[in-house]
Amino acid sequence: xxxxxxxxxxxxxxxxxxxxxxxxxxxxxxxxxxxxxxxxxxxxxxxxxxxxxxxxxxxxxxxxxxxxxxxxxxxxxxxxxxxxxxxxxxxxxxxxxxxxxxxxxxxxxxxxxxxxxxxxxxxxxxxxxxxxxxxxxxxxxxxxxxxxxxxxxxxxxxxxxxxxxxxxxxxxxxxxxxxxxxxxxxxxxxxxxxxxxxxxxxxxxxxxxxxxxxxxxxxxxxxxxxxxxxxxxxxxxxxxxxxxxxxxxxxxxxxx
Amino acid sequence: xxxxxxxxxxxxxxxxxxxxxxxxxxxxxxxxxxxxxxxxxxxxxxxxxxxxxxxxxxxxxxxxxxxxxxxxxxxxxxxxxxxxxxxxxxxxxxxxxxxxxxxxxxxxxxxxxxxxxxxxxxxxxxxxxxxxxxxxxxxxxxxxxxxxxxxxxxxxxxxxxxxxxxxxxxxxxxxxxxxxxx
Numbered sequence: 001x002x003x004x005x006x007x008x009x010x011x012x013x014x015x016x017x018x019x020x021x022x023x024x025x026x027x028x029x030x031x032x033x034x035x036x037x038x039x040x041x042x043x044x045x046x047x048x049x050x051x052x053x054x055x056x057x058x059x060x061x062x063x064x065x066x067x068x069x070x071x072x073x074x075x076x077x078x079x080x081x082x083x084x085x086x087x088x089x090x091x092x093x094x095x096x097x098x099x100x101x102x103x104x105x106x107x108x109x110x111x112x113x114x115x116x117x118x119x120x121x122x123x124x125x126x127x128x129x130x131x132x133x134x135x136x137x138x139x140x141x142x143x144x145x146x147x148x149x150x151x152x153x154x155x156x157x158x159x160x161x162x163x164x165x166x167x168x169x170x171x172x173x174x175x176x177x178x179x180x181x182x183x184x185x186x187x188x189x190x191x192x193x194x195x196x197x198x199x200x201x202x203x204x205x206x207x208x209x210x211x212x213x214x215x216x217x218x219x220x221x222x223x224x225x226x227x228x229x230x231x232x233x234x235x236x237x238x239x240x241x242x243x244x245x246x247x248x249x250x251x252x253x254x255x256x
Numbered sequence: 257x258x259x260x261x262x263x264x265x266x267x268x269x270x271x272x273x274x275x276x277x278x279x280x281x282x283x284x285x286x287x288x289x290x291x292x293x294x295x296x297x298x299x300x301x302x303x304x305x306x307x308x309x310x311x312x313x314x315x316x317x318x319x320x321x322x323x324x325x326x327x328x329x330x331x332x333x334x335x336x337x338x339x340x341x342x343x344x345x346x347x348x349x350x351x352x353x354x355x356x357x358x359x360x361x362x363x364x365x366x367x368x369x370x371x372x373x374x375x376x377x378x379x380x381x382x383x384x385x386x387x388x389x390x391x392x393x394x395x396x397x398x399x400x401x402x403x404x405x406x407x408x409x410x411x412x413x414x415x416x417x418x419x420x421x422x423x424x425x426x427x428x429x430x431x432x433x434x435x436x437x438x
Contacts, residue, residue, distance in 0.1 A: 041412040051326075139414075143414070
């Protein structure tokens with residue numbers, strides 16, 4: 001199908017940008033573990049996962065570029081920090097291993113719920129890409145579920161650090177499901193089979209159940225995310241933005 | 257050999273298609289050169305068509321093994337170069353497509369053997385690794401490509417490239433890589 005009405009086109013661009021920026025920004029943060037993860041296997045794993053995420057971002061930026069007539073690299077590297085649309089969960093630096101694992105777990109579970117739903121999108125290019133991405137994301141989900149268990153059962157220090165990080169990130173994690181401008185049009189046209197708030201509840205159910213299974217304490221009540229959950233970024237992201245645009249900015253228009 | 261401008265007879269078209277498949281089959285995977293792109297199953301198909309100026313245009317569709325596989329651009333170039341060399345079309349376009357997901361089940365039997373010869377355990381069928389609601393998992397044990405032992409352990413589900421996992425064989429004491437089921 002082609003997306004005809006202007007409202008749906010604008011909203012679809014917002015959706016693609018949100019997903020791409022989530023993957024892109026998290027891919028950059030976690031690529032920082034390359035060489036300094038706690039064990040060699042994790043150097044490899046975090047690098048591989050980050051490479052997957054940046055690859056997913058690239059495919060999503062290209063899909064967006066094909067709709068808008070822009071250049072995918074320009075979308076990825078040419079925007080000012082305020083124009084990025086990743087969720088607040090991705091605003092934080094990597095901090096420590098427990099923090100990075102907590103964030104990955106919260107993100108991977110949220111992303112899995114989002115992708116499960118979008119695999120049924122009426123917008124075929126997105127549904128096709130999502131079906132492919134899911135096969136890869138499944139490995140991430142398994143890996144970070146394993147780490148969640150490891151840190152929970154590892155000892156008082158790893159458990160405390162993990163719980164602290166989950167609590168610190170809990171509110172910002174809700175923002176993966178922050179409402180998008182024009183969401184109603186996307187749901188009406190079947191481009192999004194479910195509302196984001198429906199997906200958030202589905203995700204909460206799963207995560208809360210998993211935490212209970214592992215004997216992790218309940219998280220504080222989290223209100224539904226505000227519409228600006230993807231618009232406010234802060235100084236840590238401003239620093240990362242400077243890092244990941246450095247090469248592109250060093251010679252505008254250069255071919256890679 | 258096709259005479260451009262002349263109507264193509266069915267037999268010629270079949271020869272031409274066979275020549276295209278054979279040419280693509282000469283292109284190795286950039287990261288695992290023991291296996292060809294045809295054996296790897298990344299070639300979804302190709303079609304001959306006419307360009308706007310009446311030229312013969314060959315369009316090839318490749319399915320990336322992983323969305324972020326950095327080798328796809330190399331594959332694309334090499335397939336394009338090989339087909340331009342073949343000279344069956346005025347213009348060759350190689351497209352990447354997600355129209356259907358590449359899965360490790362697309363690797364041909366010859367391709368699985370080529371992987372094993374190259375020191376990579378071929379992937380298990382994806383059906384065997386799905387549990388519950390389509391959750392994929394990495395098998396804890398696979399067959400060592402060097403000594404065929406099953407006395408192996410998974411060391412890391414992530415390896416040196418996106419599509420590979422790392423195992424260790426306790427019998428021949430070799431670390432080795434396995435192609436992931438995906």
